[in-house]
Amino acid sequence: MCLEFLNKTYCHHLKTKVMKIFNTTLFVFLFMLLVTPAKNAAGQEYTRDTLVMGQGYANDLFYSFANGLVKEEPRKNWDIAFYTPRFSAGIMINQGAGVILYTYPNGDTNAWATVDTNGLSTWKSMNNSVNIWEEGAFNANQSIHPDYGWCIYNGITHDLIGDSLYVIKIADGSVKKLWMIDKISIQNIYHFKYANIDGSDEQIVEFNLVPYETKNFAYYSLVNNAELDREPLSGAWDLLFTKYMDSVPDMEGNMQLYPITGAANNVGIGASHFYPVGPDFTEWGLKPFVDEKNIIGANWKYFDNSTFTYNMVDSTCYFVKDTADNVYKLKFVYFDYMNGSLALDKMLVSLSAIDDNVAEVPSMNIYPVPATNMITIRFNNKVTDNSQLAIYDLNGRNVFSQSISGTSLNNGATVSVNLPAGLYIAKVTAGQAVYSQKLLVR
Incomplete structure (x- = not known):
């Protein structure tokens, strides 16, 4: 937005x-x-991670494929959250904690003193977008520019001016009236106020988002009248295991919003879903990655009414491109609703480029591409030191090593590697310099 x-x-x-x-x-x-399915012979293996959200899914779990559990936060410790980019109007609510937002239908901001809840049961609630993080419940009424739901964009100052009042049921069950007054975009500062419906306990807030710009959202608790720093750095996590609203089919196949417990992709994290596939399937390139938050969601499990347990959907897997652009295969193993625990298997199936911004003429060339049992390594820069070649599989294991003279590298050194088909990383250490390049073996 x-x-x-x-x-x-x-x-x-x-x-x-x-x-x-x-x-x-x-x-x-x-x-x-x-690359044929034999690429698994290069030593790729699953790693299993077990995560526990607690009874009633009490905690949000920020998860990284590279590092496992990054951070754990109580799910109900916030009510509203502000998307941190300076020129964004995104504000979401904590629907996983039961927060419900209504646009007040009986007046604009001039009606602040007279807000009431007569007819509340007939008002339409506002919802966060199921697939776009930035489009929160406060943005649900947006039309076209300059209308962003709760506000109107000022084309001269670039500020956002609140033009709506809201009634909000917050995490502790109480009901408040709320007015998002404005956002000073250049400074990344929000002004808003909220109070009990009768006007008592009014709080006027200036919320500076600058300290949170390395995170996706800055959070606020209307229960405790306090801002919260509850997210890891934006680039430190890939999935959030939490409870949230998503579109699910009803008994007649119509899509309805329903609270689910599952995995939400981090902003910008792409994922793809494959079904039905065999257990050794790794052809992730057959589908594009989609960076919507509900690509994984909760569809990997289903509730068995006869056993009162969750079962995993058979013959299904996901591929996720993490914050470092590595690609992981993801399979869920179990889900226990009693204590909110789950297990997942992950496999690294593709490493990101060593440096996607290298110059057009690299320092080291390895050919042919793809390689077979023989490779040639040639340096464009003159090397005088004897060098060491090391080849690693996708799990980081050293599968080949050999010393090479600097003179042969300058002219093109041919090496017999005899590796199984797959994707590897070749590293050559020459003196104090280390050169790395992907190696594809057919």
Whole structure:
């Protein structure tokens, strides 16, 4: 929901990203065409992680494929959250804690003193977007620019001016009236106020989001009248295991919003779902990654009414591109609703490029691509030291080592590797310098 005056900046950024994606996609295309299922012989294995949310799914779990559990936070310790980019209007509510938001239908901001809840049961509640983090419940009524739901964009100052009143049921069950007054976009500061319906216990808040700009959201508790720093750094996690609202089919197949417990992708994290597939399936390049938060969701499990347990959906798996652009295969093993525990198996199936921004003429070339039992390594920069070649599989195991003279590297050193088909990382240490490159073996 970026504002229009930033479009040119974003277009330039997009163009740069497209070129990067093209180079990565070309490599993936060759990999998918030429590598057979035997690539698992390169030593790829599952790693199992067990996570516990607690009874009633009491805790949110921020999870990283590379590092496991990153942070655990009480699920009900916040009511509203602000998307941290300066030129965003995104504000979401904690639907997993039972927070419900209504747009007050009987007046605009001039009616603050006279807000009542007559007819509340007939009012339509506002919901967070099921697939876009930035589009929260406060943005649900947005139409077209400059209307962003709770506010109108000022094209001169670039500020956001609140034009609506809200009634909100918060995490402790109490009901408040709330007015998002404005956002000073350049300073990344929100002003809002809330009170009991009768006007008592009014709180006027200036919320500076600058300290939270390395996170996706800045959180606020209307119960405790306090801001919260509850997220890890944006790039430190991949999935959030939590309770939230998602679209699920009813008995007649119609999609309805319903509270579910599952996995939400971090902002910008792409995932894909494959079903039905065999247990050794790793052809992740057959589908594009989609960076929507509910791609994984809760559809990997179903409740068995005869045993009162959750079973895992058979023949299904996910692939996730993490914050470092590594690709993991994800399979869920079990889910126990009694204590909110779950287990997942993960497998690293593709490493990100060592450096996607290298110059057009790299320091080291390895060919042919793909390789078979023989590879040639050639340096473009003159090497005088004897060097060491080490090849690693996707699990980081050293599967091949050999010393190579610097002179032969300058002219092109041919090495017999005899590795199983798969994707590897070749590293050459020459003196104090270390050179790395992907190695594809057919």
